[in-house]
Structures are given as C-alpha cells and as structure tokens.
Amino acid sequence: MTPDGSAYHHGDLRAALLAEAAAMIDEAGTSSVTMRAIGRRLGVSRSAAYRHFADKSALLVAVAAAGFDRLRDRLEAVGAGAPGAGIERLRQVGEEYVRFALENPGHYRLMYGKEAVTREDRPELREAANALFDELVRIVQTHQRSGTIERRDPHLQAYVAWGAVHGLASLLIEGQILTAVDADELIRQTTSTLLDGMRAGRRPT
C-alpha cells in the first residue's frame, strides 16, 4: 500500500472487491454478482479479481465469512454488558440476530449455503461460522450461570437456539410468512417460546 492511501495500481483492490460484492448482493441478489460486472463497477478489468481470489466462489466465501464476523460482533455487543444478565438481555440477543438477517437479506442468504459454497472444503467459512457459534455458546453459558436458563449441555442448547432464530430469519427473508402476520410479534413469540423451553426443568428426553 502506498503512503497516500490510493495505492498500488488500483488501491486496496481486495477490500474493494469484498465491499462491492457485498453491496451488489444486497442491491440485486447474489445472481447479479458476476466477475465482469463487479470489475465494471470498480473500473478494473474482468479478471483483475483473480489476483486476489482463486475463483468466484472464493470471493463469495470471503464475503460470507465477513458476514459471520459482523453478526458475531453485533451479538457480542448485545450479549455482553451487565454480567448478571437476565432473561431480557438473552431475548435481545435473539432479536438482534433476526434483525441482522432482515437488514442484510442477500448477505445473510449467502452465508447459509445459497451457492455450492457452504462446504467443508471452505475452511475460512467454517471458521467464521464456528466463531459465531462459539459466541452463542458463551452467551448460553453466561445465562446458565446466572440461572436464567436450565443447565444442560451448552453446545446442544446453543444449537437449539441458533436453529430457532436462523429458521425464523430464513422464513422471513424468503417471504414465507403471510403478510398479514406482524413480524415483530412473531419474533417476540419465537423468543418467548424458545426461552420458556430453555427454562423448563424437564430432562431432554
């Protein structure tokens, strides 16, 4: 990078590619992202991106991984704070998750295997997703200690919670929810049911 910031040949093309791809995804969906179109928008040639990413899939994986990072940061910000966090804080984490998805539908969709992308052969994506999951586990453990929810296997409980908010977000994004339904009320109902279930003293059987 050159001192003046607009460096090299183009500047920081790698970062520009990531930002532009993310912008295009939320503007017109993943299918609108082509190597040629992104080059056009950035004023570089069609195959410039190949100096920074092995192929198109690698670029999309990087965008998706960045999405997991951003989401984790947001959940961390909500989940932290006052240590003896009560049930309301836990609920807010769930609502924040769904909110992120609704604010970045194209991006969120990409994160969850919209392409042939979400695969074990993409370690970068797995790690970003696992980092998000680790944060969920941490939040669950915090609230187990403070007594907000039952003490069970925190991994299982985190997966259950993840599935619930992810499923709701997915249904909302894909337009599967009838328009007559109030989305906010549905989100609250989901978090309520989930938290009630996690507080129930029953054995998992």
Added chain:
Amino acid sequence: MTPDGSAYHHGDLRAALLAEAAAMIDEAGTSSVTMRAIGRRLGVSRSAAYRHFADKSALLVAVAAAGFDRLRDRLEAVGAGAPGAGIERLRQVGEEYVRFALENPGHYRLMYGKEAVTREDRPELREAANALFDELVRIVQTHQRSGTIERRDPHLQAYVAWGAVHGLASLLIEGQILTAVDADELIRQTTSTLLDGMRAGRRPT
C-alpha cells in the same frame, strides 16, 4: 398420452424432466442441473424442455413445489392417526420434518430460495409452501384442542414451530453442526425445548 404409456414423441417428457431434475439435484447439487445436461440424460435435445417450462427457473420452481407437496404428505401421515394425539405424536411430526430434509438435502435446499427462485412472482411455489403451512396450522390446532399445547394464535405458533425445525434442518444440511454432536440427540433436544415452550402457560410478552 398414448394408450401404451410410452407416448407422444418421447413419452411424458414433462414428468421425466421433473424426476430427472430432482435426481440430479440430490446427486450433485442444484448447480449441476443445466438444461443441456438434463436433456443429455433423458436423450432429448437441449431445448426440448422449453416446450414444457417457460425457462429453467420455472422448471426448478416446479421441482421445489413438488417437494413441498411430498413433505406435506409425510407430515400429514404422521400428524393424523389417533385423534387424541399426545405430545409424542407432535414430537414425531417435528422429527419427520427434519428427517425429510436430511434425506433430500438438495431438494430441500431448493425449496427454500437457493436460487433467485423463491419469490412472490412464483405463485405455484407460494401455494405449495402455503399448503404445507396450512397443514402445520391444522396439526397445531388439533393439539391445542387435545390440550397438548397452550392455546394461542395457531398461526403464530405454527410459524414458531416451522422456524425451529426448518432452522435445525438447515444447519444440519449445510454442515454447520460440529461432527462431534449426535444429530439424533440434537433433534430430540430441539423438539423437547420447542414443545416445552409451547406448553408453558406464559403470555407471549
């Protein structure tokens, strides 16, 4: 259709296209389905499909809609039976949902917007998905009457349950669950938490 069953020029090409596309999806993913490849496998030319579907997207939509139909049939089969159905039957509906997704991962993925497909401008798909949802509402109402779960807005409750099982199925299919975790136990934990939450007498606030 001709009397001998192998009719017209090819036979029932429309049905063959649907079946072949579904097979290819579960063999090698949606990206492996090309109009030319499907024609090759069926021994017809590349654009034969255009006599039966407006474009590739229409073909995929039809496949996805058929998936919703099959899934609804399976849930209906499990959800019916003894009328005074108890909590175990309700749990089995949830497990059957996840099982369907795990058995047909490519197909299931297609049903939930993998392409630019799951859109309001595809009424056929919306109707099939709504029919599935209607079945879920019916099952919820049955168990509300028999006292298995709390009486709340059955639509909201059906959405909550749908989101929970769909989210879990999605995480499992996309390989987001650590291999160390026992999938069956996770499925049971999810249905337990969900049902506990739906039984809780708390107000949705």
Added chain:
DNA sequence: CGGTTATGTTGACATCGTCAACAGACTCGC
C-alpha cells in the same frame, strides 16, 4: 539501477440459457 515479484489487461475458449427457424408426429373435421 536492474531484476524479481505483485498487480492488472487482453485474447481466447468452453459452457450456459434462450430464442428463432425448422421438422416430424399426432389430432380432428370434413
């Protein structure tokens, strides 16, 4: 300053979805 590496461009190719033009096969009214 000269060479090595990093970055970007152009040309080319196979593949894809799709349309227009064409051809064969079935159907139905006379």
Added chain:
DNA sequence: GCGAGTCTGTTGACGATGTCAACATAACCG
C-alpha cells in the same frame, strides 16, 4: 381417409459468463 392445424422436439445461433494463458506495467528490494 386425408389435409389443416397443433403439439412436440431439433438445430443453429447469440450474448453472457467463469476462467486460463500470455502479456504488460508498476512497485519493491538489493
């Protein structure tokens, strides 16, 4: 029974796409 019209399927062609090889240029480092 036969010809017109309609279904169904094929071939040729076009533009767009992902990607690679060959080339060009800018930065860096001794």
